[in-house]
Amino acid sequence: MKITLKIWRQRDCQSKGEFKEYHLDKVSKDMSFLEMLDTLNIKLIKQGDLPVEFDHDCREGICGQCGVMINGIAHGPLKNTTTCQLHMRSFNDGDTIYVEPFKASAFPIVRDLKVNRSALDHIITSGGYVSVDTGQAPEANSIPVTFEQAEAAFDAAACIGCGACVASCKNSSAALFTSAKISHLAQLPQGDKETSTRVVSMVNQMEEEGFGHCTNTEACEVECPEGISVLNIARMNYEYNRSRLMKK
Amino acid sequence: MIFIKNSVTRKNLMAITGLFLSFFLIIHLLGNLQLLLPAAEAQLQYNSYSHLLGGNIVIKLVSYVLYLCILLHSIDAIYLSFKKRRANGTSYSYDRRGRASSWYSRNMMALGIIIFVFLVIHFKDFWYHYKFGELPVDTNGNKDLYTIVVVAFEQLWYVVLYIVAILALGYHLLHGVFSAHRTMGIYHPMYNRIINIVGKSFAVIITIGYIIIPLFLYFNLQS
Ligand code: HEM
Numbered sequence: 072m073k074i075t076l077k078i079w080r081q082r083d084c085q086s087k088g089e090f091k092e093y094h095l096d097k098v099s100k101d102m103s104f105l106e107m108l109d110t111l112n113i114k115l116i117k118q119g120d121l122p123v124e125f126d127h128d129c130r131e132g133i134c135g136q137c138g139v140m141i142n143g144i145a146h147g148p149l150k151n152t153t154t155c156q157l158h159m160r161s162f163n164d165g166d167t168i169y170v171e172p173f174k175a176s177a178f179p180i181v182r183d184l185k186v187n188r189s190a191l192d193h194i195i196t197s198g199g200y201v202s203v204d205t206g207q208a209p210e211a212n213s214i215p216v217t218f219e220q221a222e223a224a225f226d227a228a229a230c231i232g233c234g235a236c237v238a239s240c241k242n243s244s245a246a247l248f249t250s251a252k253i254s255h256l257a258q259l260p261q262g263d264k265e266t267s268t269r270v271v272s273m274v275n276q277m278e279e280e281g282f283g284h285c286t287n288t289e290a291c292e293v294e295c296p297e298g299i300s301v302l303n304i305a306r307m308n309y310e311y312n313r314s315r316l317m318k319k
Numbered sequence: 320m321i322f323i324k325n326s327v328t329r330k331n332l333m334a335i336t337g338l339f340l341s342f343f344l345i346i347h348l349l350g351n352l353q354l355l356l357p358a359a360e361a362q363l364q365y366n367s368y369s370h371l372l373g374g375n376i377v378i379k380l381v382s383y384v385l386y387l388c389i390l391l392h393s394i395d396a397i398y399l400s401f402k403k404r405r406a407n408g409t410s411y412s413y414d415r416r417g418r419a420s421s422w423y424s425r426n427m428m429a430l431g432i433i434i435f436v437f438l439v440i441h442f443k444d445f446w447y448h449y450k451f452g453e454l455p456v457d458t459n460g461n462k463d464l465y466t467i468v469v470v471a472f473e474q475l476w477y478v479v480l481y482i483v484a485i486l487a488l489g490y491h492l493l494h495g496v497f498s499a500h501r502t503m504g505i506y507h508p509m510y511n512r513i514i515n516i517v518g519k520s521f522a523v524i525i526t527i528g529y530i531i532i533p534l535f536l537y538f539n540l541q542s
Protein backbone atom coordinates (compact mmCIF):
# COMPACT_ATOMS: atom_id res chain seq x y z
CA MET A 72 0.00 0.00 0.00
CA LYS A 73 0.97 3.63 -0.54
CA ILE A 74 1.17 5.86 2.50
CA THR A 75 1.76 9.58 2.91
CA LEU A 76 3.30 10.49 6.25
CA LYS A 77 3.29 13.85 7.92
CA ILE A 78 5.87 13.48 10.65
CA TRP A 79 6.75 16.02 13.31
CA ARG A 80 10.42 16.95 12.98
CA GLN A 81 12.01 18.94 15.76
CA ARG A 82 15.71 19.30 16.48
CA ASP A 83 15.46 19.66 20.26
CA CYS A 84 13.14 21.05 22.89
CA GLN A 85 14.21 24.63 22.22
CA SER A 86 13.71 24.74 18.48
CA LYS A 87 10.44 24.98 16.62
CA GLY A 88 9.05 21.82 15.08
CA GLU A 89 6.92 21.23 12.02
CA PHE A 90 5.29 18.48 9.99
CA LYS A 91 7.42 17.14 7.13
CA GLU A 92 5.85 15.09 4.40
CA TYR A 93 7.19 11.67 3.34
CA HIS A 94 5.92 9.09 0.88
CA LEU A 95 6.26 5.32 1.19
CA ASP A 96 5.24 3.06 -1.69
CA LYS A 97 5.71 -0.52 -0.64
CA VAL A 98 4.15 -0.74 2.79
CA SER A 99 2.86 -4.18 3.73
CA LYS A 100 -0.36 -4.46 5.70
CA ASP A 101 1.41 -6.86 8.05
CA MET A 102 4.10 -4.38 9.06
CA SER A 103 3.83 -2.93 12.50
CA PHE A 104 3.70 0.83 12.69
CA LEU A 105 7.27 0.94 13.95
CA GLU A 106 8.47 -1.33 11.14
CA MET A 107 6.90 1.11 8.73
CA LEU A 108 8.88 3.90 10.41
CA ASP A 109 12.02 1.72 10.20
CA THR A 110 11.41 1.41 6.47
CA LEU A 111 11.16 5.16 6.20
CA ASN A 112 14.36 5.61 8.21
CA ILE A 113 16.30 3.21 5.99
CA LYS A 114 15.16 5.26 3.02
CA LEU A 115 16.12 8.52 4.74
CA ILE A 116 19.57 7.22 5.72
CA LYS A 117 20.22 6.03 2.15
CA GLN A 118 19.33 9.51 0.94
CA GLY A 119 21.75 10.99 3.44
CA ASP A 120 18.98 12.54 5.57
CA LEU A 121 18.63 12.33 9.32
CA PRO A 122 16.37 9.46 10.38
CA VAL A 123 13.22 10.11 12.41
CA GLU A 124 13.92 9.61 16.11
CA PHE A 125 11.38 7.61 18.07
CA ASP A 126 11.40 5.58 21.27
CA HIS A 127 10.91 1.81 21.34
CA ASP A 128 12.29 -1.23 23.07
CA CYS A 129 10.41 -4.50 23.44
CA ARG A 130 8.12 -4.07 20.44
CA GLU A 131 5.73 -6.50 22.06
CA GLY A 132 3.56 -4.10 24.01
CA ILE A 133 4.98 -4.59 27.47
CA CYS A 134 7.75 -2.08 28.08
CA GLY A 135 5.89 1.19 27.48
CA GLN A 136 8.77 2.80 25.62
CA CYS A 137 6.96 3.40 22.35
CA GLY A 138 4.20 5.93 22.09
CA VAL A 139 3.40 8.67 19.62
CA MET A 140 0.28 10.52 18.54
CA ILE A 141 -0.98 8.85 15.37
CA ASN A 142 -3.67 10.78 13.54
CA GLY A 143 -4.20 12.85 16.67
CA ILE A 144 -4.68 9.90 19.02
CA ALA A 145 -2.18 8.40 21.47
CA HIS A 146 -0.97 5.04 20.05
CA GLY A 147 -3.24 5.47 17.04
CA PRO A 148 -6.77 4.49 16.13
CA LEU A 149 -6.85 0.95 17.53
CA LYS A 150 -7.95 0.88 21.15
CA ASN A 151 -5.97 -0.80 23.92
CA THR A 152 -2.80 -1.23 21.87
CA THR A 153 0.63 0.29 22.00
CA THR A 154 2.19 1.90 18.94
CA CYS A 155 4.43 -1.13 18.46
CA GLN A 156 1.42 -3.43 18.39
CA LEU A 157 -0.45 -1.31 15.88
CA HIS A 158 -0.25 -2.72 12.37
CA MET A 159 -0.58 -1.10 9.00
CA ARG A 160 -3.77 -3.08 8.37
CA SER A 161 -5.46 -0.49 10.56
CA PHE A 162 -4.91 1.97 7.70
CA ASN A 163 -5.98 2.09 4.08
CA ASP A 164 -4.05 2.38 0.86
CA GLY A 165 -3.47 6.03 0.04
CA ASP A 166 -3.98 7.25 3.62
CA THR A 167 -2.23 10.30 5.00
CA ILE A 168 -1.01 9.63 8.52
CA TYR A 169 -0.06 12.38 10.96
CA VAL A 170 2.59 11.41 13.49
CA GLU A 171 3.36 13.74 16.38
CA PRO A 172 5.17 13.31 19.70
CA PHE A 173 3.29 13.25 23.02
CA LYS A 174 3.04 16.86 24.14
CA ALA A 175 3.02 18.16 27.71
CA SER A 176 5.21 20.58 29.63
CA ALA A 177 6.38 17.69 31.78
CA PHE A 178 7.46 15.75 28.67
CA PRO A 179 10.08 17.93 26.95
CA ILE A 180 10.83 16.88 23.38
CA VAL A 181 14.24 15.30 22.95
CA ARG A 182 14.08 15.08 19.18
CA ASP A 183 11.36 14.44 16.59
CA LEU A 184 8.97 11.90 18.14
CA LYS A 185 11.12 11.21 21.19
CA VAL A 186 10.12 12.84 24.47
CA ASN A 187 11.69 12.75 27.91
CA ARG A 188 9.31 10.95 30.27
CA SER A 189 11.57 11.02 33.32
CA ALA A 190 8.87 12.93 35.16
CA LEU A 191 6.99 9.63 35.46
CA ASP A 192 10.08 7.98 36.92
CA HIS A 193 10.37 10.76 39.48
CA ILE A 194 6.81 10.05 40.60
CA ILE A 195 7.63 6.38 41.09
CA THR A 196 10.85 7.20 42.92
CA SER A 197 8.93 9.43 45.31
CA GLY A 198 6.95 6.53 46.74
CA GLY A 199 6.00 3.84 44.25
CA TYR A 200 7.73 1.06 46.15
CA VAL A 201 7.43 -1.09 49.26
CA SER A 202 10.02 -0.58 51.99
CA VAL A 203 11.18 -4.03 52.99
CA ASP A 204 14.44 -5.27 54.42
CA THR A 205 16.30 -7.34 51.91
CA GLY A 206 17.54 -10.72 52.89
CA GLN A 207 16.19 -14.18 52.43
CA ALA A 208 13.08 -14.52 50.31
CA PRO A 209 10.15 -14.66 52.72
CA GLU A 210 7.87 -17.66 52.84
CA ALA A 211 5.38 -17.07 50.02
CA ASN A 212 2.28 -18.04 51.97
CA SER A 213 3.03 -16.22 55.21
CA ILE A 214 0.93 -13.23 54.15
CA PRO A 215 -2.38 -14.45 52.74
CA VAL A 216 -3.66 -12.56 49.71
CA THR A 217 -6.99 -13.59 48.22
CA PHE A 218 -7.33 -14.33 44.54
CA GLU A 219 -9.64 -11.30 44.04
CA GLN A 220 -7.22 -8.99 45.84
CA ALA A 221 -4.29 -10.20 43.78
CA GLU A 222 -6.24 -9.79 40.54
CA ALA A 223 -7.43 -6.29 41.42
CA ALA A 224 -3.92 -5.23 42.39
CA PHE A 225 -2.57 -6.72 39.19
CA ASP A 226 -5.12 -4.86 37.07
CA ALA A 227 -3.64 -1.62 38.41
CA ALA A 228 -0.08 -2.95 38.15
CA ALA A 229 -0.57 -3.57 34.43
CA CYS A 230 0.31 0.08 33.74
CA ILE A 231 3.37 0.16 31.48
CA GLY A 232 4.06 3.86 32.06
CA CYS A 233 3.93 4.86 28.40
CA GLY A 234 2.43 8.28 29.12
CA ALA A 235 -0.55 7.93 26.76
CA CYS A 236 -2.82 9.04 29.61
CA VAL A 237 -0.95 12.32 29.91
CA ALA A 238 -0.94 12.78 26.13
CA SER A 239 -4.67 12.07 25.87
CA CYS A 240 -5.65 14.33 28.74
CA LYS A 241 -6.85 17.83 27.94
CA ASN A 242 -5.10 18.95 31.14
CA SER A 243 -1.94 16.85 30.68
CA SER A 244 -2.70 15.17 33.99
CA ALA A 245 -0.73 12.16 35.16
CA ALA A 246 -3.53 11.13 37.52
CA LEU A 247 -4.12 7.75 35.87
CA PHE A 248 -0.45 6.79 35.96
CA THR A 249 0.11 7.93 39.53
CA SER A 250 -3.11 6.45 40.83
CA ALA A 251 -2.47 3.09 39.17
CA LYS A 252 0.68 2.67 41.20
CA ILE A 253 -0.93 3.91 44.43
CA SER A 254 -3.90 1.64 43.89
CA HIS A 255 -1.73 -1.36 43.04
CA LEU A 256 0.21 -1.13 46.28
CA ALA A 257 -2.74 -0.10 48.44
CA GLN A 258 -4.54 -3.32 47.57
CA LEU A 259 -1.82 -5.61 48.85
CA PRO A 260 -0.99 -6.09 52.54
CA GLN A 261 2.71 -5.50 51.86
CA GLY A 262 2.02 -2.14 50.24
CA ASP A 263 -0.94 -0.91 52.23
CA LYS A 264 1.15 -0.15 55.32
CA GLU A 265 2.67 2.87 53.63
CA THR A 266 -0.35 4.03 51.66
CA SER A 267 -0.88 7.25 53.62
CA THR A 268 2.65 8.53 53.27
CA ARG A 269 3.03 7.17 49.75
CA VAL A 270 -0.06 8.88 48.39
CA VAL A 271 0.95 12.28 49.74
CA SER A 272 4.49 12.15 48.40
CA MET A 273 3.45 10.78 45.02
CA VAL A 274 0.68 13.33 44.57
CA ASN A 275 3.05 16.12 45.59
CA GLN A 276 5.68 14.87 43.16
CA MET A 277 3.08 14.68 40.40
CA GLU A 278 2.28 18.34 41.05
CA GLU A 279 5.90 19.31 41.18
CA GLU A 280 6.61 17.78 37.81
CA GLY A 281 4.10 20.20 36.33
CA PHE A 282 1.29 17.85 35.36
CA GLY A 283 -2.25 19.21 35.26
CA HIS A 284 -5.27 18.30 37.38
CA CYS A 285 -7.83 15.59 36.70
CA THR A 286 -11.29 16.64 35.50
CA ASN A 287 -12.64 13.13 35.09
CA THR A 288 -13.18 13.28 31.33
CA GLU A 289 -12.04 9.64 31.33
CA ALA A 290 -10.20 10.00 28.03
CA CYS A 291 -7.14 8.38 29.64
CA GLU A 292 -8.90 5.08 30.29
CA VAL A 293 -10.21 4.96 26.73
CA GLU A 294 -6.78 5.48 25.18
CA CYS A 295 -4.74 3.48 27.72
CA PRO A 296 -3.11 0.48 26.03
CA GLU A 297 -3.71 -1.52 29.20
CA GLY A 298 -7.21 -0.23 29.87
CA ILE A 299 -6.29 0.94 33.38
CA SER A 300 -9.50 1.97 35.14
CA VAL A 301 -10.22 5.59 36.05
CA LEU A 302 -11.59 4.32 39.35
CA ASN A 303 -7.96 4.14 40.43
CA ILE A 304 -7.97 7.94 40.30
CA ALA A 305 -10.95 8.04 42.64
CA ARG A 306 -9.07 5.69 44.93
CA MET A 307 -6.03 7.94 44.88
CA ASN A 308 -8.26 10.91 45.79
CA TYR A 309 -9.82 8.89 48.59
CA GLU A 310 -6.47 7.84 50.00
CA TYR A 311 -5.13 11.36 49.64
CA ASN A 312 -8.11 12.94 51.40
CA ARG A 313 -8.04 10.31 54.11
CA SER A 314 -4.37 10.81 54.72
CA ARG A 315 -4.78 14.59 54.90
CA LEU A 316 -7.89 14.57 57.06
CA MET A 317 -6.60 11.93 59.47
CA LYS A 318 -3.14 13.54 59.43
CA LYS A 319 -1.73 10.07 59.24
CA MET B 320 -7.49 29.15 50.71
CA ILE B 321 -6.24 31.19 47.78
CA PHE B 322 -2.77 29.83 48.46
CA ILE B 323 -3.47 26.12 48.20
CA LYS B 324 -1.36 24.90 45.33
CA ASN B 325 -2.24 21.21 45.40
CA SER B 326 -4.72 20.46 42.64
CA VAL B 327 -6.31 17.47 44.39
CA THR B 328 -7.23 19.69 47.34
CA ARG B 329 -8.28 22.44 44.96
CA LYS B 330 -10.57 20.08 43.13
CA ASN B 331 -12.08 18.90 46.40
CA LEU B 332 -13.01 22.46 47.16
CA MET B 333 -14.51 22.75 43.72
CA ALA B 334 -16.48 19.56 44.22
CA ILE B 335 -17.85 20.58 47.63
CA THR B 336 -18.86 24.05 46.47
CA GLY B 337 -20.30 22.61 43.24
CA LEU B 338 -22.37 20.05 45.13
CA PHE B 339 -23.63 22.67 47.56
CA LEU B 340 -24.72 24.82 44.63
CA SER B 341 -26.37 21.78 43.07
CA PHE B 342 -28.27 21.13 46.29
CA PHE B 343 -29.42 24.72 46.34
CA LEU B 344 -30.75 24.27 42.81
CA ILE B 345 -33.33 21.79 44.15
CA ILE B 346 -34.65 24.20 46.79
CA HIS B 347 -34.63 27.11 44.37
CA LEU B 348 -36.57 25.07 41.80
CA LEU B 349 -39.18 23.92 44.30
CA GLY B 350 -39.76 27.50 45.41
CA ASN B 351 -40.07 28.77 41.87
CA LEU B 352 -42.46 26.06 40.76
CA GLN B 353 -45.05 28.13 42.65
CA LEU B 354 -44.96 30.44 39.64
CA LEU B 355 -46.87 27.78 37.74
CA LEU B 356 -49.99 28.14 39.92
CA PRO B 357 -53.04 30.04 38.58
CA ALA B 358 -52.08 33.72 38.31
CA ALA B 359 -54.01 35.25 41.22
CA GLU B 360 -53.03 32.52 43.64
CA ALA B 361 -49.43 32.43 42.38
CA GLN B 362 -49.01 36.16 42.91
CA LEU B 363 -49.96 36.14 46.59
CA GLN B 364 -48.24 32.88 47.41
CA TYR B 365 -45.02 33.68 45.57
CA ASN B 366 -44.75 37.13 47.10
CA SER B 367 -45.34 35.93 50.62
CA TYR B 368 -42.84 33.11 50.05
CA SER B 369 -40.23 35.64 48.90
CA HIS B 370 -41.01 37.85 51.88
CA LEU B 371 -40.62 34.90 54.23
CA LEU B 372 -37.23 34.00 52.77
CA GLY B 373 -36.07 37.61 52.88
CA GLY B 374 -36.77 37.90 56.58
CA ASN B 375 -35.35 34.60 57.78
CA ILE B 376 -31.95 34.65 59.47
CA VAL B 377 -31.16 31.02 58.57
CA ILE B 378 -31.92 31.70 54.91
CA LYS B 379 -29.74 34.77 55.14
CA LEU B 380 -26.81 32.73 56.46
CA VAL B 381 -27.31 30.07 53.81
CA SER B 382 -27.36 32.74 51.14
CA TYR B 383 -24.00 34.07 52.32
CA VAL B 384 -22.60 30.56 52.08
CA LEU B 385 -24.01 30.37 48.57
CA TYR B 386 -22.32 33.58 47.46
CA LEU B 387 -19.09 32.32 48.96
CA CYS B 388 -19.49 29.01 47.12
CA ILE B 389 -20.00 30.71 43.78
CA LEU B 390 -16.94 32.82 44.44
CA LEU B 391 -14.68 29.98 45.57
CA HIS B 392 -15.91 27.69 42.81
CA SER B 393 -15.14 30.33 40.19
CA ILE B 394 -11.76 31.23 41.66
CA ASP B 395 -10.83 27.56 41.67
CA ALA B 396 -12.01 27.16 38.10
CA ILE B 397 -9.84 30.05 37.00
CA TYR B 398 -6.82 28.94 39.02
CA LEU B 399 -6.98 25.39 37.70
CA SER B 400 -7.42 26.41 34.10
CA PHE B 401 -4.30 28.55 34.29
CA LYS B 402 -2.47 25.63 35.81
CA LYS B 403 -3.74 23.36 33.07
CA ARG B 404 -2.59 25.74 30.40
CA ARG B 405 0.88 25.70 31.88
CA ALA B 406 0.83 21.90 32.05
CA ASN B 407 -0.21 21.54 28.42
CA GLY B 408 2.62 23.60 26.98
CA THR B 409 2.47 23.58 23.19
CA SER B 410 -0.70 22.19 21.69
CA TYR B 411 -1.03 19.44 19.12
CA SER B 412 -1.05 20.43 15.49
CA TYR B 413 -3.30 17.54 14.59
CA ASP B 414 -5.67 16.66 17.42
CA ARG B 415 -8.35 13.96 17.42
CA ARG B 416 -8.34 13.28 21.16
CA GLY B 417 -11.95 14.33 21.36
CA ARG B 418 -13.13 10.83 20.42
CA ALA B 419 -12.39 9.58 23.91
CA SER B 420 -14.56 11.92 25.98
CA SER B 421 -17.78 13.92 25.88
CA TRP B 422 -17.73 17.52 24.64
CA TYR B 423 -19.30 18.88 27.80
CA SER B 424 -16.75 17.21 30.07
CA ARG B 425 -14.05 19.01 28.08
CA ASN B 426 -15.79 22.38 28.19
CA MET B 427 -16.76 22.79 31.83
CA MET B 428 -15.07 26.19 31.93
CA ALA B 429 -16.98 27.50 28.89
CA LEU B 430 -20.25 26.22 30.35
CA GLY B 431 -19.31 27.75 33.69
CA ILE B 432 -18.68 31.13 32.08
CA ILE B 433 -22.13 31.06 30.47
CA ILE B 434 -23.60 30.22 33.88
CA PHE B 435 -21.63 33.02 35.51
CA VAL B 436 -22.72 35.65 33.01
CA PHE B 437 -26.27 34.46 33.43
CA LEU B 438 -25.98 34.68 37.21
CA VAL B 439 -24.90 38.31 36.98
CA ILE B 440 -27.96 39.17 34.88
CA HIS B 441 -30.21 37.02 37.05
CA PHE B 442 -29.01 38.67 40.25
CA LYS B 443 -29.28 42.16 38.84
CA ASP B 444 -32.81 41.72 37.47
CA PHE B 445 -34.42 39.92 40.39
CA TRP B 446 -32.25 39.77 43.51
CA TYR B 447 -30.92 43.33 43.35
CA HIS B 448 -34.23 44.71 42.19
CA TYR B 449 -36.10 42.93 44.97
CA LYS B 450 -33.68 43.97 47.67
CA PHE B 451 -32.85 47.52 46.74
CA GLY B 452 -35.39 48.56 44.08
CA GLU B 453 -38.71 50.32 44.46
CA LEU B 454 -41.38 47.64 44.09
CA PRO B 455 -45.17 47.90 44.09
CA VAL B 456 -46.90 45.85 46.79
CA ASP B 457 -49.64 43.24 46.39
CA THR B 458 -52.94 43.08 48.32
CA ASN B 459 -51.16 41.40 51.25
CA GLY B 460 -48.66 44.23 51.45
CA ASN B 461 -45.73 42.09 50.22
CA LYS B 462 -43.35 43.36 47.55
CA ASP B 463 -44.75 42.24 44.22
CA LEU B 464 -41.88 40.18 42.84
CA TYR B 465 -44.35 37.99 40.98
CA THR B 466 -45.32 40.77 38.58
CA ILE B 467 -41.66 41.69 37.99
CA VAL B 468 -40.91 38.08 37.06
CA VAL B 469 -43.97 37.67 34.86
CA VAL B 470 -43.33 40.91 33.01
CA ALA B 471 -39.70 39.95 32.42
CA PHE B 472 -40.73 36.71 30.76
CA GLU B 473 -43.06 38.45 28.33
CA GLN B 474 -39.95 39.21 26.27
CA LEU B 475 -38.85 36.47 23.90
CA TRP B 476 -35.14 37.31 24.11
CA TYR B 477 -35.29 36.95 27.87
CA VAL B 478 -36.85 33.51 27.59
CA VAL B 479 -34.20 32.46 25.07
CA LEU B 480 -31.44 33.76 27.37
CA TYR B 481 -32.81 31.66 30.20
CA ILE B 482 -33.10 28.53 28.11
CA VAL B 483 -29.52 28.83 26.85
CA ALA B 484 -28.23 29.38 30.38
CA ILE B 485 -30.23 26.50 31.82
CA LEU B 486 -29.02 24.15 29.09
CA ALA B 487 -25.45 25.19 29.90
CA LEU B 488 -26.15 24.49 33.55
CA GLY B 489 -27.68 21.14 32.63
CA TYR B 490 -24.57 20.01 30.75
CA HIS B 491 -22.37 21.40 33.53
CA LEU B 492 -24.24 19.20 35.99
CA LEU B 493 -24.32 16.20 33.64
CA HIS B 494 -20.56 15.98 34.06
CA GLY B 495 -20.18 17.88 37.32
CA VAL B 496 -22.25 15.85 39.73
CA PHE B 497 -20.60 12.56 38.98
CA SER B 498 -17.18 14.17 38.61
CA ALA B 499 -17.47 15.73 42.06
CA HIS B 500 -17.99 12.34 43.67
CA ARG B 501 -14.98 10.91 41.88
CA THR B 502 -12.94 13.89 42.99
CA MET B 503 -13.91 13.28 46.58
CA GLY B 504 -12.80 9.69 46.27
CA ILE B 505 -15.73 7.33 45.70
CA TYR B 506 -14.06 4.46 43.94
CA HIS B 507 -16.32 1.47 44.47
CA PRO B 508 -17.68 0.34 41.05
CA MET B 509 -21.22 -0.21 42.32
CA TYR B 510 -21.49 3.20 44.00
CA ASN B 511 -20.05 4.71 40.85
CA ARG B 512 -22.77 3.12 38.74
CA ILE B 513 -25.43 4.45 41.12
CA ILE B 514 -23.92 7.95 41.24
CA ASN B 515 -23.64 8.02 37.48
CA ILE B 516 -27.34 7.22 37.07
CA VAL B 517 -28.52 9.48 39.90
CA GLY B 518 -26.23 12.33 38.83
CA LYS B 519 -27.33 12.23 35.20
CA SER B 520 -31.03 11.97 36.17
CA PHE B 521 -30.54 14.90 38.54
CA ALA B 522 -29.08 17.00 35.73
CA VAL B 523 -31.94 16.13 33.39
CA ILE B 524 -34.66 16.77 35.99
CA ILE B 525 -33.15 20.10 37.03
CA THR B 526 -32.84 21.18 33.41
CA ILE B 527 -36.42 20.28 32.52
CA GLY B 528 -37.73 21.76 35.76
CA TYR B 529 -36.06 25.11 35.24
CA ILE B 530 -36.87 25.31 31.52
CA ILE B 531 -40.59 24.76 32.11
CA ILE B 532 -40.90 27.99 34.12
CA PRO B 533 -39.88 30.61 31.50
CA LEU B 534 -41.64 28.64 28.75
CA PHE B 535 -44.83 28.37 30.79
CA LEU B 536 -44.83 32.05 31.70
CA TYR B 537 -44.11 33.10 28.13
CA PHE B 538 -46.80 30.99 26.49
CA ASN B 539 -49.29 31.58 29.29
CA LEU B 540 -48.96 35.31 28.75
CA GLN B 541 -49.19 34.95 24.97
CA SER B 542 -52.53 33.16 25.16
C1 HEM C 1 -25.11 27.12 39.85
C2 HEM C 1 -23.90 27.16 39.48
C3 HEM C 1 -22.93 25.99 39.41
C4 HEM C 1 -23.09 24.68 39.81
C5 HEM C 1 -24.29 24.03 40.44
C6 HEM C 1 -21.83 24.01 39.52
C7 HEM C 1 -21.57 22.69 39.78
C8 HEM C 1 -20.38 22.06 39.56
C9 HEM C 1 -20.02 20.75 39.98
C10 HEM C 1 -20.89 19.81 40.80
C11 HEM C 1 -18.75 20.51 39.54
C12 HEM C 1 -17.95 19.24 39.73
C13 HEM C 1 -16.74 19.40 40.60
C14 HEM C 1 -15.70 18.36 40.32
O1 HEM C 1 -15.52 17.92 39.18
O2 HEM C 1 -15.02 17.97 41.25
C15 HEM C 1 -18.32 21.66 38.83
C16 HEM C 1 -17.09 21.78 38.20
C17 HEM C 1 -16.67 22.88 37.52
N1 HEM C 1 -17.31 24.10 37.44
FE1 HEM C 1 -19.13 24.50 38.18
N2 HEM C 1 -20.96 24.89 38.95
C18 HEM C 1 -21.60 26.12 38.87
C19 HEM C 1 -21.07 27.30 38.39
C20 HEM C 1 -19.85 27.42 37.78
C21 HEM C 1 -19.27 28.67 37.34
C22 HEM C 1 -19.92 30.03 37.48
C23 HEM C 1 -18.06 28.36 36.78
C24 HEM C 1 -17.01 29.24 36.12
C25 HEM C 1 -16.69 30.43 36.39
C26 HEM C 1 -17.87 26.94 36.88
C27 HEM C 1 -16.78 26.26 36.40
C28 HEM C 1 -16.52 24.95 36.67
C29 HEM C 1 -15.35 24.24 36.23
C30 HEM C 1 -14.22 24.78 35.37
C31 HEM C 1 -15.44 22.94 36.77
C32 HEM C 1 -14.39 21.89 36.67
C33 HEM C 1 -14.78 20.87 35.74
C34 HEM C 1 -14.09 19.62 36.04
O3 HEM C 1 -13.23 19.58 36.90
O4 HEM C 1 -14.44 18.65 35.38
N3 HEM C 1 -18.98 26.40 37.50
N4 HEM C 1 -19.31 22.61 38.86
Ligand code: FES
Pocket residue numbers: 126127128129130131132133134135136137138153154155156
Ligand atom coordinates in the same frame (compact mmCIF):
# COMPACT_ATOMS: atom_id res chain seq x y z
S1 FES D 1 8.09 -0.90 22.34
FE1 FES D 1 7.70 -1.80 24.25
S2 FES D 1 5.59 -1.36 24.47
FE2 FES D 1 5.94 -0.68 22.45
